[in-house]
Amino acid sequence: MDNAEKNKTGIWERFRQAWRRNPLFSTGVALIVMIVVQTLALTMNSSFASFGDWFQNWLFNWISLLRNNSAIGIIALGMTFVIISGGIDLSVGSVYVAVGAFTMMLLDTGANGWLQHIGLTGAPAILIALILAMIFGGALGECNGLLISYGRMPPFIATLGAMQILRSVTQYFMKLESPTLPESYKGIARLSIGGQQLMPILYWGILAAAMYFISRQTTFGRYVFAIGSNERTTRLSGVNVRKVKRRVYALTGFLVAVAAIIQTSRIGSMDYASAGSGFEMDAIAAVIVGGTSMSGGRGSVVGTVFGTLIVAVMNNLLNLIGVDPYLSAAFKGAIIIGAVLLQRKDKA
Amino acid sequence: MTLKMRNIYKSFGANDVLKDIDFSVEGGEICALLGENGAGKSTLMNILGGVLPADSGTMELDGKEVQFSTPAKSLDAGIAFIHQELNLVNDLAVYENMFIGRELKRKGGFLDAPAMIEKCREVFKRMDVDIDPTAMVRDLDASYKQIVEIARALLMNASIIIMDEPTTSLTDPEIERVFDMMRTLEGQGVAMVFISHKLKEVLAVCTRYTVLRDGAMVASGPVEGVTVDELATHMVGHQVRTESLRQERELGEEVLRAERLSGDKFHDVSFSIRAGEVLGFTGLLGDGRSELFQAVFGSGGRYHGQLYLEGQPVQVKSTTQALSLGLGYVPRDRKENGIIKDMDILENGSIVTWPQQARLGVIDWGRVREDFQKQREGLKIKMDSEKDGIGSLSGGNQQKVVLAKWLNADPKALIFDNPTQGVDVGAKEDIYDTILALAKEGVAVVVLSSEAQEIIRLCDRAVVLYHGRVQGELMGEEMTDQEIMRLATGGEMRERVESIG
Numbered sequence: 001m002d003n004a005e006k007n008k009t010g011i012w013e014r015f016r017q018a019w020r021r022n023p024l025f026s027t028g029v030a031l032i033v034m035i036v037v038q039t040l041a042l043t044m045n046s047s048f049a050s051f052g053d054w055f056q057n058w059l060f061n062w063i064s065l066l067r068n069n070s071a072i073g074i075i076a077l078g079m080t081f082v083i084i085s086g087g088i089d090l091s092v093g094s095v096y097v098a099v100g101a102f103t104m105m106l107l108d109t110g111a112n113g114w115l116q117h118i119g120l121t122g123a124p125a126i127l128i129a130l131i132l133a134m135i136f137g138g139a140l141g142e143c144n145g146l147l148i149s150y151g152r153m154p155p156f157i158a159t160l161g162a163m164q165i166l167r168s169v170t171q172y173f174m175k176l177e178s179p180t181l182p183e184s185y186k187g188i189a190r191l192s193i194g195g196q197q198l199m200p201i202l203y204w205g206i207l208a209a210a211m212y213f214i215s216r217q218t219t220f221g222r223y224v225f226a227i228g229s230n231e232r233t234t235r236l237s238g239v240n241v242r243k244v245k246r247r248v249y250a251l252t253g254f255l256v257a258v259a260a261i262i263q264t265s266r267i268g269s270m271d272y273a274s275a276g277s278g279f280e281m282d283a284i285a286a287v288i289v290g291g292t293s294m295s296g297g298r299g300s301v302v303g304t305v306f307g308t309l310i311v312a313v314m315n316n317l318l319n320l321i322g323v324d325p326y327l328s329a330a331f332k333g334a335i336i337i338g339a340v341l342l343q344r345k346d347k348a
Numbered sequence: 349m350t351l352k353m354r355n356i357y358k359s360f361g362a363n364d365v366l367k368d369i370d371f372s373v374e375g376g377e378i379c380a381l382l383g384e385n386g387a388g389k390s391t392l393m394n395i396l397g398g399v400l401p402a403d404s405g406t407m408e409l410d411g412k413e414v415q416f417s418t419p420a421k422s423l424d425a426g427i428a429f430i431h432q433e434l435n436l437v438n439d440l441a442v443y444e445n446m447f448i449g450r451e452l453k454r455k456g457g458f459l460d461a462p463a464m465i466e467k468c469r470e471v472f473k474r475m476d477v478d479i480d481p482t483a484m485v486r487d488l489d490a491s492y493k494q495i496v497e498i499a500r501a502l503l504m505n506a507s508i509i510i511m512d513e514p515t516t517s518l519t520d521p522e523i524e525r526v527f528d529m530m531r532t533l534e535g536q537g538v539a540m541v542f543i544s545h546k547l548k549e550v551l552a553v554c555t556r557y558t559v560l561r562d563g564a565m566v567a568s569g570p571v572e573g574v575t576v577d578e579l580a581t582h583m584v585g586h587q588v589r590t591e592s593l594r595q596e597r598e599l600g601e602e603v604l605r606a607e608r609l610s611g612d613k614f615h616d617v618s619f620s621i622r623a624g625e626v627l628g629f630t631g632l633l634g635d636g637r638s639e640l641f642q643a644v645f646g647s648g649g650r651y652h653g654q655l656y657l658e659g660q661p662v663q664v665k666s667t668t669q670a671l672s673l674g675l676g677y678v679p680r681d682r683k684e685n686g687i688i689k690d691m692d693i694l695e696n697g698s699i700v701t702w703p704q705q706a707r708l709g710v711i712d713w714g715r716v717r718e719d720f721q722k723q724r725e726g727l728k729i730k731m732d733s734e735k736d737g738i739g740s741l742s743g744g745n746q747q748k749v750v751l752a753k754w755l756n757a758d759p760k761a762l763i764f765d766n767p768t769q770g771v772d773v774g775a776k777e778d779i780y781d782t783i784l785a786l787a788k789e790g791v792a793v794v795v796l797s798s799e800a801q802e803i804i805r806l807c808d809r810a811v812v813l814y815h816g817r818v819q820g821e822l823m824g825e826e827m828t829d830q831e832i833m834r835l836a837t838g839g840e841m842r843e844r845v846e847s848i849g
Contacts, residue, residue, distance in 0.1 A: 217711055218706070218709045219702045219703055220709055222691075222699075222702065225690065225691065226699060228690075229688045229691060230684075232684060233686060233688050234688065234699070236647055236667055237667070238668050238670065238757075297688075
């Protein structure tokens with residue numbers, strides 16, 4: 001009896017300790033709670049004939065949830081590195097729209113299509129367009145990186161400038177264009193597996209795994225953490241801090257390009273004025289909810305995936321229980337604030 | 349006003365910081381308070397300034413016993429404490445700084461700028477200095493900022509002003525300006541306490557001196573007739589000289605040579621060091637030794653002059669380049685420059701060598717761990733798990749981890765900047781052993797230290813800097829506390845007596 005009591009408090013105590021010490025643990029618990037509530041809401045929302053019926057409904061709900069959030073999930077992976085390195089990237093939404101427009105102009109099946117113009121069509125054209133789009137995204141990120149590392153600009157300001165410039169220039173160049181994409185390009189995201197469009201989820205999963213590996217096992221990944229925690233010490237340890245910072249932004253640009261490719265392929269078009277706007281805030285929110293410290297040095301890729309899912313599941317939940325869409329941003333805001341309050345470390 | 353402190357005792361735990369101190373100062377004199385770091389100067393002045401309470405002892409102002417429980421009470425009694433780091437807001441005008449927190453207001457709560465400006469003018473006139481009260485503080489040079497601080501003290505009707513190393517960041521003409529102003533105030537009956545390491549300055553401006561050593565008062569008297577050497581001897585004392593660790597070593601080829609290096613904080617410094625040699629650099633705060641070697645290591649600002657590595661001229665532009673050339677630098681101020689607080693012990697102890705232990709950018713943690721374990725044994729690092737945060741270690745063990753990351757890099761020349769700062773005695777000896785073992789293996793070792801004893805015990809040769817210039821170089825037995833202190837405070841190099849025969 002006495003022993004059982006002790007054991008109980010032991011588990012509770014261990015839970016509390018893990019909650020406090022490991023930000024991944026608390027985010028994970030929060031995610032599980034959200035998922036339970038979401039599943040309950042889904043179950044009560046309508047009546048199901050059988051378990052199979054329920055399961056199919058549940059599964060389809062999840063697939064569409066993951067697919068709809070894959071683009072922001074991929075961008076948030078890059079943002080994680082940026083924030084761990086002690087920076088911020090506000091330009092992701094504009095890079096997204098710029099890369100989207102660039103890719104569509106390359107592949108336009110109309111008279112103005114760049115690749116068509118030089119006689120490239122079909123699969124080779126798509127392959128080249130993909131490579132160029134990723135290089136373009138990386139290069140735009142590299143510009144941010146150069147301004148920040150060699151121009152010694154605060155990341156907030158450099159990327160705020162880039163955000164304005166890129167969207168405005170994209171809109172200017174695209175005002176008379178209305179590119180149409182070749183059908184085969186749309187297969188990149190729409191290719192169906194077992195009757196479901198799973199490709200975007202697959203890309204997100206692969207990139208998340210790759211970024212996790214990079215963050216833990218490579219010199220670059222560990223340098224990102226070191227710089228965010230103590231840039232001076234890192235430089236005095238012989239690390240080329242500027243190069244690492246530059247690469248962080250280039251990597252983010254590359255990931256944004258991947259997100260842009262997936263979305264253009266899924267949707268087939270892009271609204272240059274509004275596409276990707278707010279992505280920077282959504283990505284930052286996912287990273288913060290995932291337990292990464294805004295001041296740099298601490299955080300994780302897994303946390304960001306959890307963070308992206310928490311926000312996504314919450315939106316899904318609001319949808320399921322029929323909350324007015326106008327209020328969804330309020331809930332998102334509350335989640336961000338709540339998450340950070342929970343993650344606060346007890347000070348002395 | 350006359351201040352008398354009698355029989356002051358203060359201890360922190362088992363550590364007696366002040367033992368039976370008598371200290372006095374009266375209007376119209378500038379009293380120097382001297383002593384090495386840790387001698388108890390700051391503690392004594394903090395007691396006077398109401399920051400710390402004394403354990404026992406009395407304080408009298410003009411014959412009346414007083415006690416200050418807070419800094420504000422001390423200030424009300426007319427005692428102003430000007431700290432080493434300036435306490436001014438750069439983005440406000442001079443007069444706004446002078447009245448900060450005690451602004452003069454008109455009826456209705458609006459600021460009365462003309463009245464404040466006028467008051468400032470009066471104070472500056474009294475001090476005989478020419479500062480525009482409406483100028484922005486950021487536009488003033490360092491000496492005028494120091495003077496504004498003193499003026500603020502006068503504005504508060506302070507009659508006793510304590511200045512903690514006010515000349516540290518000033519150039520010679522600026523120092524002269526502050527001294528002129530101090531002499532003017534002296535003539536007006538203000539009492540000043542001048543805390544400094546720079547004995548030449550003490551002789552130039554002070555009328556009396558008090559020397560503390562290890563918490564006890566060891567000497568005091570009028571400055572007239574005293575020499576720098578005598579003061580230096582008082583400060584250091586005739587302690588039993590701890591055993592020297594210097595050893596006969598086979599010296600190899602020259603590894604590093606600098607010719608006339610000049611930068612912001614150092615001028616015309618030349619030196620040369622051979623493999624297996626331990627070369628010391630010492631001086632007082634502001635001597636420029638850290639800046640000099642940060643420049644050598646590629647992390648300082650621009651500099652002129654030429655650096656040679658193994659006879660080849662090199663231009664070190666980044667720390668990455670320095671590392672690839674075979675230079676290493678264990679920095680001072682461990683918290684800011686040495687450790688990465690969010691990373692674990694293993695990562696802190698290996699970050700320098702990651703590129704060597706990685707293939708295609710992927711770190712081989714197994715090899716990293718092996719290398720670290722070797723250094724851990726050699727350095728006797730006490731720890732539980734290498735996965736623990738670096739913050740879980742004591743200061744000495746943290747410093748050893750910082751050393752470990754450089755030892756693995758196998759540098760040709762390794763620079764240690766204040767290697768035993770904030771390190772306990774045991775760890776200190778371990779670090780000394782490591783440094784000497786490196787020299788024995790043929791590494792050229794540079795030790796920067798403000799502790800004369802450290803230099804004397806470790807180094808084969810020591811360069812003493814004063815205001816960024818080489819003031820002298822001491823070999824072997826020439827290195828004594830007194831001699832180092834004399835040169836570091838601006839004394840001239842003695843002629844070497846050539847032996848005949």
